[in-house]
Amino acid sequence: MQSPDDAAAGQPADRSKPGSEAGATVGASTADTTADRAPAPDPDRSSARIPAQAGERAPVDTPIDTAVPADERRSTAVRSISALFAVVAILVTLVHVFFVFLHVAPGNAVSGDYRKQTGTWIYPYFEQNWALFAPNPMSENFRLQAQSRMRNADGTVVESGWSDLTGDDLDHIRGNLYPSKADQNMIRRAWSSYTDAHDAKDESAIGTRGPLTQRYLRRIVVHRFQDAGANRTLESVRIRVATKPIGKPDAKTEPETSYRTLGWWETKPDDFR
Amino acid sequence: MTSAEPQPRVAASAYRRMEDAVGGWLVNALDTVSTRTFAVHQAALLRIGYGLVFLVGLIREYFNRREIWGDQSAWSPDMARELLDGIGGVSLLLESNSRLWFEGIYIAAIVISALFVLGWHTRAMSILFAIMVVSFNSRSILMTDGGDTVLLLMSIYLAFTACGRVWSLDARRARRTGIRPGTGPGHEVGVLVALIAMVTLGTTCRGDSWSPDPEFSFAFVCRWIWIPGIAVAFGALWRLPRQVEQVRAGLVTVVHNCALFVIAAEVCFIYGAAGLYKVQGSYWQDGTAMHYVLNLEYFAPWPGLSHMLGENAEMGVLLAYLTVFVQVGFVFMLFAKRVKYVAIVILLGMHFGIAIMLGLPAFSASMSVGDALFLPTAFLIWTRTRVVTRLTARLRRGPAAAKPAPAGGAEPPAPGTSDGLEGVASASGRV
Numbered sequence: 024m025q026s027p028d029d030a031a032a033g034q035p036a037d038r039s040k041p042g043s044e045a046g047a048t049v050g051a052s053t054a055d056t057t058a059d060r061a062p063a064p065d066p067d068r069s070s071a072r073i074p075a076q077a078g079e080r081a082p083v084d085t086p087i088d089t090a091v092p093a094d095e096r097r098s099t100a101v102r103s104i105s106a107l108f109a110v111v112a113i114l115v116t117l118v119h120v121f122f123v124f125l126h127v128a129p130g131n132a133v134s135g136d137y138r139k140q141t142g143t144w145i146y147p148y149f150e151q152n153w154a155l156f157a158p159n160p161m162s163e164n165f166r167l168q169a170q171s172r173m174r175n176a177d178g179t180v181v182e183s184g185w186s187d188l189t190g191d192d193l194d195h196i197r198g199n200l201y202p203s204k205a206d207q208n209m210i211r212r213a214w215s216s217y218t219d220a221h222d223a224k225d226e227s228a229i230g231t232r233g234p235l236t237q238r239y240l241r242r243i244v245v246h247r248f249q250d251a252g253a254n255r256t257l258e259s260v261r262i263r264v265a266t267k268p269i270g271k272p273d274a275k276t277e278p279e280t281s282y283r284t285l286g287w288w289e290t291k292p293d294d295f296r
Numbered sequence: 297m298t299s300a301e302p303q304p305r306v307a308a309s310a311y312r313r314m315e316d317a318v319g320g321w322l323v324n325a326l327d328t329v330s331t332r333t334f335a336v337h338q339a340a341l342l343r344i345g346y347g348l349v350f351l352v353g354l355i356r357e358y359f360n361r362r363e364i365w366g367d368q369s370a371w372s373p374d375m376a377r378e379l380l381d382g383i384g385g386v387s388l389l390l391e392s393n394s395r396l397w398f399e400g401i402y403i404a405a406i407v408i409s410a411l412f413v414l415g416w417h418t419r420a421m422s423i424l425f426a427i428m429v430v431s432f433n434s435r436s437i438l439m440t441d442g443g444d445t446v447l448l449l450m451s452i453y454l455a456f457t458a459c460g461r462v463w464s465l466d467a468r469r470a471r472r473t474g475i476r477p478g479t480g481p482g483h484e485v486g487v488l489v490a491l492i493a494m495v496t497l498g499t500t501c502r503g504d505s506w507s508p509d510p511e512f513s514f515a516f517v518c519r520w521i522w523i524p525g526i527a528v529a530f531g532a533l534w535r536l537p538r539q540v541e542q543v544r545a546g547l548v549t550v551v552h553n554c555a556l557f558v559i560a561a562e563v564c565f566i567y568g569a570a571g572l573y574k575v576q577g578s579y580w581q582d583g584t585a586m587h588y589v590l591n592l593e594y595f596a597p598w599p600g601l602s603h604m605l606g607e608n609a610e611m612g613v614l615l616a617y618l619t620v621f622v623q624v625g626f627v628f629m630l631f632a633k634r635v636k637y638v639a640i641v642i643l644l645g646m647h648f649g650i651a652i653m654l655g656l657p658a659f660s661a662s663m664s665v666g667d668a669l670f671l672p673t674a675f676l677i678w679t680r681t682r683v684v685t686r687l688t689a690r691l692r693r694g695p696a697a698a699k700p701a702p703a704g705g706a707e708p709p710a711p712g713t714s715d716g717l718e719g720v721a722s723a724s725g726r727v
């Protein structure tokens with residue numbers, strides 16, 4: 024695979040005679056005699072090598088030389104094209120940083136004006152939100168609880184009591200140095216995406232994500248219940264969310280728990296996975 | 297001659313000198329950004345760090361993988377596709393519903409992350425790594441948290457950097473063989489192999505069957521081929537004429553420098569935005585925020601410890617204010633060397649606390665790795681040397697204690713052995 028050319032490129036010696044390299048490419052460029060004006064290599068400024076402080080381990084900590092050493096002479100043509108690329112790269116960088124800034128900063132007069140352009144540039148890969156425990160951290164804990172209706176083989180329907188699904192997850196999180204996403208993020212984010220897409224009063228969908236988030240929530244619950252019935256079928260599930268405020272630091276009384284109970288949701292065959 | 301010149305000419309020459317100076321500065325700056333590869337050690341550290349974060353995450357979730365990203369996920373492939381269609385997202389995991397495809401991609405993601413950490417054909421691996429991170433994120437967006445977002449952004453940015461120039465198998469190979477990377481055929485063969493493997497797999501499993509499906513293969517190739525295509529173009533499959541090679545190297549360098557700038561800006565944005573949002577919150581203003589944070593059940597792996605800390609008002613106020621000050625001030629502190637290190641130390645401490653107390657080790661690790669970008673090269677080298685020396689000293693002592701014979705052995709494999717990964721380094725005596 025290795026051409027003799029490659030082997031030659033590996034010799035440190037060839038760095039001192041870039042002319043011979045360029046000679047091989049006569050056709051590629053109009054001979055450029057001003058190449059000599061390329062700035063002389065300054066060993067201190069060349070990041071390609073690390074000077075003394077690396078000590079005797081220098082070779083390991085010294086970055087490898089690439090095919091084109093940083094201090095190799097470059098013709099004016101090459102430098103011009105490189106400079107052009109550099110300008111383009113810098114402009115793209117600035118545009119990107121600008122849009123990320125608009126996207127990330129708390130809403131302001133300018134970000135409102137450029138919302139559409141920002142969205143086009145940012146989504147889907149650069150979407151981000153750094154309101155971490157902010158502006159205020161949540162001041163309440165919620166627990167998602169669920170009950171089921173099972174149909175027995177003889178046709179009778181059994182309604183279960185409430186199971187504390189969040190409680191099960193919390194049991195896994197407690198005492199765990201690296202909690203699983205399945206415990207920490209699944210119900211938490213499913214519920215918050217549901218509340219974002221539904222009216223708290225009558226559970227009607229707001230926007231387009233309503234059905235999707237409801238289906239997700241239903242499937243999470245079905246997934247937890249589906250193994251429970253051997254000779255039974257899971258007909259429908261119901262969710263309620265128990266919310267308990269975190270008291271003020273100096274609070275004397277325990278805050279009251281409030282419940283938001285949703286309607287019965289019939290299971291669909293595709294829910295079982 | 298100056299005295300004889302009329303007035304306007306003097307002005308013109310002063311202007312000319314200024315113009316030359318500005319032009320010269322500009323030319324030098326553009327030359328520098330396209331020849332000088334900045335912060336290679338920091339880039340390598342980010343590669344190792346983010347690679348490990350993803351790798352450890354995949355291994356940690358191995359037994360939950362089907363529930364989070366696979367066939368048992370409540371977030372079914374169809375739902376994921378419905379959401380992604382709206383925002384134009386893609387995911388390799390959604391290319392097929394087959395269980396085999398999923399398991400294959402999962403193993404591939406583990407292998408790719410490991411190779412990325414080791415720096416084996418780094419550029420190719422960095423692109424595949426970014427594809428994997430994007431794929432897992434997009435597959436189950438509602439399973440992600442801040443840590444995954446940091447990882448996603450950084451994996452994309454890292455694909456634009458030359459993060460394998462040091463502390464990588466690439467560097468080791470270059471030192472051993474004396475062949476510089478970036479030339480000749482065969483260097484980015486990894487990309488091609490990966491591409492062929494991907495397409496072959498893609499053609500074979502569609503739905504739940506193993507029968508080839510040309511229509512699917514075609515759509516698959518159309519959707520993904522441009523990524524390896526660019527990688528191959530960059531990697532240069534054949535030796536280019538010298539001047540074209542120089543232009544390519546210049547482009548690689550300037551893209552690397554820009555990507556590192558974007559990473560640095562991203563870290564500043566994260567802290568800046570997090571801080572600016574917090575100053576708007578009343579709990580952060582009155583210093584009770586920590587009380588609420590430490591009482592959140594989802595973020596309390598050690599409830600007893602959290603309650604103890606959360607009840608301490610003095611500690612709470614101190615931590616809340618410190619958090620906001622350091623986050624808002626981070627970008628400014630970077631401009632003052634000594635203050636910068638204080639800020640980084642405080643932030644690392646904070647991330648350590650978040651990792652343990654809030655049960656968010658992946659998020660903390662991702663943020664800490666980002667902070668490491670601002671550490672000085674000499675410090676990174678010094679740390680690496682120390683760590684490696686300690687480790688190898690321990691490793692050597694181990695076998696030596698077990699069997700005393702080779703202790704005096706005059707010729708254990710040369711100085712290079714001391715640095716595990718890097719291998720027989722100095723033998724080739726480069727630079």
